[in-house]
Amino acid sequence: MTTAAIDINRIGYSRDVFEQFLAERVEPVWISDARREAFEIYQSLLQSELDPEEFKRVDLRVFNAARFRPSSVKAQTTEISTLLANQTEYGGSIAHVDGQTTHSHLSSQLAAQGVLFGDLLTLLIQHRELLEPSFLKKAVRPDADRFAAWHAAFWTSGTLLYVPRGVEVELPLHSLIAHSRDGIAEFGHTLVILEDDARATLLEETSSINNDMAGLHVGCVELIVGKNAGLRYVQLQNWNQRTWHLAHQAGNVDNNASLQWTVVGLGSRLSHIHQDINLTGRAATAEVNGVTFASDHQKISYYTQQHHKAQGTHSDLLYKEVLRDESRVIWRGMIKVDAAAQQTDGYQRSDALMLSENARCDSIPGLEIEADDVRCTHGATTGRVDEEQIFYAQSRGISEKEAMHMIVEGFFQQVYDRIPVEIVRETLSRTVQGKLGIEALAAV
Amino acid sequence: MSSLLKITDLHVSVGETPILKGVNMEIRQGEVHALMGPNGSGKSTLAYALAGHPNYFVTSGSIDIDGVEITELGADERARLGMFLAFQYPVVIPGVKVADFIRHAVSNIRNPDRKEGEGLVPMREFRREIRERMEALNMDTEFARRYLNDGFSGGEKKRMEILQMAMLQPRFAILDETDSGLDSDAVRVVSEGLARLSGPQMGVLIITHHERLLEFNRPQFTHVMLGGRIVETGDASLAHELHANGYATVRERHPEAAADNAQTVAAVTT
Ligand SMILES: Nc1ncnc2c1ncn2[C@@H]1O[C@H](COP(=O)(O)OP(=O)(O)OP(=O)(O)O)[C@@H](O)[C@H]1O
Ligand SMILES: [Mg+2]
Numbered sequence: 001m002t003t004a005a006i007d008i009n010r011i012g013y014s015r016d017v018f019e020q021f022l023a024e025r026v027e028p029v030w031i032s033d034a035r036r037e038a039f040e041i042y043q044s045l046l047q048s049e050l051d052p053e054e055f056k057r058v059d060l061r062v063f064n065a066a067r068f069r070p071s072s073v074k075a076q077t078t079e080i081s082t083l084l085a086n087q088t089e090y091g092g093s094i095a096h097v098d099g100q101t102t103h104s105h106l107s108s109q110l111a112a113q114g115v116l117f118g119d120l121l122t123l124l125i126q127h128r129e130l131l132e133p134s135f136l137k138k139a140v141r142p143d144a145d146r147f148a149a150w151h152a153a154f155w156t157s158g159t160l161l162y163v164p165r166g167v168e169v170e171l172p173l174h175s176l177i178a179h180s181r182d183g184i185a186e187f188g189h190t191l192v193i194l195e196d197d198a199r200a201t202l203l204e205e206t207s208s209i210n211n212d213m214a215g216l217h218v219g220c221v222e223l224i225v226g227k228n229a230g231l232r233y234v235q236l237q238n239w240n241q242r243t244w245h246l247a248h249q250a251g252n253v254d255n256n257a258s259l260q261w262t263v264v265g266l267g268s269r270l271s272h273i274h275q276d277i278n279l280t281g282r283a284a285t286a287e288v289n290g291v292t293f294a295s296d297h298q299k300i301s302y303y304t305q306q307h308h309k310a311q312g313t314h315s316d317l318l319y320k321e322v323l324r325d326e327s328r329v330i331w332r333g334m335i336k337v338d339a340a341a342q343q344t345d346g347y348q349r350s351d352a353l354m355l356s357e358n359a360r361c362d363s364i365p366g367l368e369i370e371a372d373d374v375r376c377t378h379g380a381t382t383g384r385v386d387e388e389q390i391f392y393a394q395s396r397g398i399s400e401k402e403a404m405h406m407i408v409e410g411f412f413q414q415v416y417d418r419i420p421v422e423i424v425r426e427t428l429s430r431t432v433q434g435k436l437g438i439e440a441l442a443a444v
Numbered sequence: 445m446s447s448l449l450k451i452t453d454l455h456v457s458v459g460e461t462p463i464l465k466g467v468n469m470e471i472r473q474g475e476v477h478a479l480m481g482p483n484g485s486g487k488s489t490l491a492y493a494l495a496g497h498p499n500y501f502v503t504s505g506s507i508d509i510d511g512v513e514i515t516e517l518g519a520d521e522r523a524r525l526g527m528f529l530a531f532q533y534p535v536v537i538p539g540v541k542v543a544d545f546i547r548h549a550v551s552n553i554r555n556p557d558r559k560e561g562e563g564l565v566p567m568r569e570f571r572r573e574i575r576e577r578m579e580a581l582n583m584d585t586e587f588a589r590r591y592l593n594d595g596f597s598g599g600e601k602k603r604m605e606i607l608q609m610a611m612l613q614p615r616f617a618i619l620d621e622t623d624s625g626l627d628s629d630a631v632r633v634v635s636e637g638l639a640r641l642s643g644p645q646m647g648v649l650i651i652t653h654h655e656r657l658l659e660f661n662r663p664q665f666t667h668v669m670l671g672g673r674i675v676e677t678g679d680a681s682l683a684h685e686l687h688a689n690g691y692a693t694v695r696e697r698h699p700e701a702a703a704d705n706a707q708t709v710a711a712v713t714t
Contacts, residue, residue, distance in 0.1 A: 387498070392535035393545070394519035395495045395528075396608060397552035402560040403520075406548065410539025410591070 009066045012046050012150055015039075017069070021154060024072050028125060030132075038142040038152030045146040054145075054303045057330045057362055058272050063244060068185035068216035070154060071098040080178045083238060083431055084203050087423045091171035092117045097178045099156040099186040113167050120158030120189055131160070134193055139222035139250035145274070148248040151187050151220045158189030163198035165226070172201040172232075172421060179243065182213035190221045194229040194257075201232040201421060206267070208240035214269075215243040223251035225259050227281060234424050236264040237271060238431070241296060245271035255281030255310075262419050263302070263319075265292040266431060270299040277306045279313035279341070289415050290319030290350075291428055293435050294327035294359070301330040306348060308341040308374075317348040320415045322408055322432075323359035331363045335378060339370040346376040353411045354384050355404070405436050446473040447510050447526070449494075449616045449647060454505035456486075456493045463489045465672040465704070466505065473615055474644040476661050478683045479651045481669030482691050485705050487651045488532055490669070491620045495529040496522045509615075523549075524556035526615030530605035530622045532651075536593040542604065543588040546574060546611050553612050577610045580640070582633045598625035606634050610641055617642075618649045623657040635660035655687045668694055671704025 008014050013021075018039050022032060050060075075097035085093065092106035094117065101119040116123055124131050136142055142152035159175040177188040192202060208215060217239070225231045237245055245268040253259045265271055277286045286306065294300045306315040321329045335346040352361040363380035385407050393403035412432060416425045449471045456464035463486050471477055481487055493500045494507060496519035507515050514522050537545065551564040564570075578585050581603055593601050602622050609617055619638070623631050631654075639660045642648050650657055658680065666682040667674045670691070675698040676682065686694070695702035 386535075388535050389537050391497055391519055392531065392537070393549075395523055395531075396545070396549035396612065397520055397523035397556075398545075398548050399520050399552070399560060400518070402548065405560070406540050406545070407537060410537055413539030413591075 008046055010064050011060070012042070012065050012146065013154070015043070018153060021070055027121065030128075031124070034136070035153050038136075038149055041143050042146065042149035042153050045143070045149050050146060054274065054332065055272070058301045059270070059299060063270070065185075065216075067214065068183055070156060070185050070187070071100070071181065075100040075102050075180060080176065080180070080207055080209055082176055082205060082207055083236060083427050084205050084423065085174055085176065087427060089171055090174045091169055093174040093176075094118060094159050095176040095178065096157040096159070096188055097180050098184045099188070101157045107171070110169060114164040115167060115169060116160060116162035117173055118160060120160040120191060121156070123160045123162075127162075131162070131191070131193070134222070134224055135191055136220070136222070138224055139252050139276070139278070140220050140248050144248055147218055147246045147274075148220065151189070151218045151248065154185070154218070155187040155189045155220065158191065159202075159204065161192045161200060161202055163194045163200050165195040166197040168199040169201070172203050175202060175204040177204070177206045177217070177219070178209065179207075179213065179215040179217075179239070180209040182215075185216040185218070188217065188219050190219075192222070192231060192233065193224045194226050194231050196226040197228045198226060199230045203234045203236075203421065203424065205236040206239050206245070208243055208267070211240045211242070213240070213242060215239065217243060217245045217247070219245070219247040219249075221247065221249035223259060223261070225251065225253045225257040227255040227257060229254070229257045231258075232260045232420055234262040234264070234419070234421065236424075236427075237267055239267035241267065241269050241298060243268050245273070247272070248274045250276035250278060251286065252278045252280050253284035253286055256283045257281060258284070259286045260289075260420055261286065262289040262291070262424065264428065265290070265294070265300045266435065268298065268300065270301075272301040273303070275302060275304045277304070277315055277317075279306070279308050279315060280310060282310045283312040283314075284310065285314040286316070287418060288315070288317040289418050290317070290321070291412055291415055292319065292321040292329055293432055294321065294329050295324045295435060296327060297325070298327045299330075300327070302332070304331070304333045304348070306335045306346055308335070308337040308344045308346060310341055312343045313341060314345045315347065318415050318418060319350040320412055321350065321352040321361060322355065322411065323352060323361055324355040326356070326358045328359065329361045331380070332366070333364070333378065334366045334368060335376050337369040337371050337374050337376065342371045342373045344371060344374040344376070346374065348378045350380045351411070352380075352382040353408065354382060355408070405433070408432070408436060446644070447615050447647075448472050450508050451494070452506050452508075454490070454493065454507065455503045456489055457501045457503050458489070458499060462503065463672050464493065467672070467674055469667065469674060471616060471647040471649060473647045475647050475665065476642060476663045477647075477649045478658055478663040478666040478680075479649055479669060480653070480666065480683060480686050482705060485669040486672040487669055488620055489672075491529055491532075491618045491651060494618055495519055495527060520552070523612075523614075524553060528609055528612055528614030528617040530602075530609055530617065530619040532620040532624075534593050534601040534605055538591055538594050540592050541588070542590055542592050543574060545592050546608060549608065550611050574611060577607055581607055581610070581637050583607060599627060599630050602626055603630065603634065606637055610637065613641075614646065616647045616649070618651070619657075620651045621653065623652055623654050628656075631656045655683070658683055670694060670698055671701035673701050673704075675701050
């Protein structure tokens with residue numbers, strides 16, 4: 001025995017918890033078998049340290065897994081406040097509460113075109129041959145890290161979107177992941193598969209029913225974009241400030257396909273997102289946008305990797321972070337270019353705006369390039385609101401506070417401009433105003 | 445009754461360095477004043493101090509409008525009382541659209557009690573008004589959608605200052621070298637624009653090294669600043685003379701202030 005034995009019950013789930021979880025589930029054997037396999041990986045990963053490169057600055061010391069358990073009780077279908085639902089016409093919508101799907105809808109027109117959208121478990125069972133080869137095998141693998149393995153063993157509900165070859169889904173689809181009770185551990189999974197030449201937009205958000213309960217989300221997002229296909233995916237993380245958000249997210253982009261991926265971090269007590277962008281096919285492109293607004297004692301962390309695996313690929317990442325109070329934001333970004341990925345463009349940039357002396361931001365860009373004919377740039381800035389900007393606005397009759405708010409919104413505007421979905425831009429702008437404490441909204 | 449902006453024995457320091465050393469000036473609504481003086485004499489410092497820049501400390505003296513002291517007021521409060529400064533170096537605010545910025549500004553100036561989040565001037569009227577003003581200044585209306593001064597040329601920035609002045613209709617406007625960096629067509633547009641806007645409702649203080657702006661906006665008073673003091677005040681012919689002959693004779697007439705001016709410049713450059 002070593003003296004510093006890891007307390008499994010604090011950092012994760014023991015075999016007892018797993019067996020009890022399995023006993024309560026009614027599902028095909030092949031799914032349980034996959035869980036068992038993932039759980040064995042999980043048990044071994046629990047014995048080793050998290051990769052310091054990724055987790056060194058992510059403070060999980062007070063995290064206590066024993067405080068959270070998967071729910072076996074039927075979820076209540078109480079009203080859940082959302083930022084995006086009802087804001088526009090959707091082609092389909094789905095909601096998960098406490099790890100169970102409570103609502104699912106797809107327009108009959110899209111269903112007739114062969115689009116699948118709904119609860120992951122149900123659809124996985126119905127379309128095993130189609131979906132099993134992609135689920136937790138191509139984008140995120142259970143052995144990726146401790147949290148991916150944990151997720152793979154315990155996932156329950158999730159959102160599946162499958163768009164057949166050549167089908168273009170015009171209207172966006174909406175997915176909501178919510179917590180309604182204290183102490184819930186929830187393992188929502190999002191799997192999007194676009195076949196060749198397909199197109200779709202998925203807007204996903206997370207929400208807590210109130211501000212008091214504590215929650216845990218160990219999530220996973222897999223985006224698989226086929227040749228010439230185009231996916232726009234937004235995940236707006238808006239948990240209350242007592243929720244832990246740990247997520248492994250990855251997108252694979254094939255030949256000539258494009259992925260526009262927007263990550264928004266507003267809520268949570270602590271959030272850590274591992275985001276992989278894999279440009280697997282020739283001339284694949286990815287645009288990655290990050291909007292983060294941390295306040296109070298929030299800790300929000302990102303580990304992003306733009307991995308260029310094929311020739312002529314293009315990736316462009318822009319993260320913007322605003323920090324107030326005693327919040328902390330960490331961004332560790334990496335561009336990797338394989339030897340085969342010649343004529344590659346990779347850009348990454350993170351800009352942080354500090355509104356408080358007591359906030360702290362660490363932005364660490366990085367490059368790992370094995371090809372010789374590439375263009376890659378990276379950069380990170382951290383700054384405060386410029387006093388001259390405030391004075392200039394004040395000299396036009398704008399109060400100091402209002403000037404500061406305009407400057408913050410302007411700071412985010414540069415990333416909003418890259419977000420292709422108007423309601424997302426509007427929603428973000430409204431939500432940021434809310435977080436800035438602007439009470440009444442100006443009548444337009 | 446026309447309002448009076450009165451500057452009395454104003455002393456202003458930047459950090460520990462005294463820059464203005466007792467400035468006196470009275471500007472009445474409807475009057476045009478020119479302020480001239482060599483580089484580093486303190487013209488912009490006076491402009492900033494009047495506008496209420498927090499780094500420009502008034503160490504003694506006062507600024508008042510119709511007897512109401514404004515020396516202690518913040519820049520936004522002064523603006524709401526009708527003060528306006530066209531900056532020598534306009535500031536870039538990335539991501540904030542010209543139209544949004546000016547709409548907020550106009551809303552505050554026209555409704556000085558407005559609090560953040562309260563109503564803005566109606567969009568439709570505002571749009572029409574800003575379009576008209578932009579056309580009068582020969583500005584492409586596309587500028588309204590751009591981010592404030594972001595990527596603007598020097599001349600475009602100066603025009604943007606005049607557009608803001610036109611929209612805010614201040615009682616007292618200070619134009620700090622608004623004519624520098626403009627091509628000759630633009631100087632004419634801005635000069636004519638200013639002439640149209642000034643009239644009886646606006647007192648103007650024009651800080652300039654050139655003559656063009658003053659041709660269209662003939663000053664009733666010309667002040668010469670040297671070493672942080674107004675050393676001479678005359679009429680339009682004084683401006684003309686200074687343009688023709690430079691500041692050598694002024695320095696000779698005021699050797700003490702001239703020495704001060706040289707010193708401030710030296711103190712800052714070393
Ligand atoms: N923020 C500041 N920090 C340090 N020194 C300053 C500052 N502002 C003004 N000064 C100094 O005060 C003096 C007066 O400067 P000011 O800008 O008022 O001159 P000016 O008359 O406007 O000159 P110009 O014709 O070149 O615009 C200069 O010596 C300048 O360097
Ligand atoms: Mg100056």
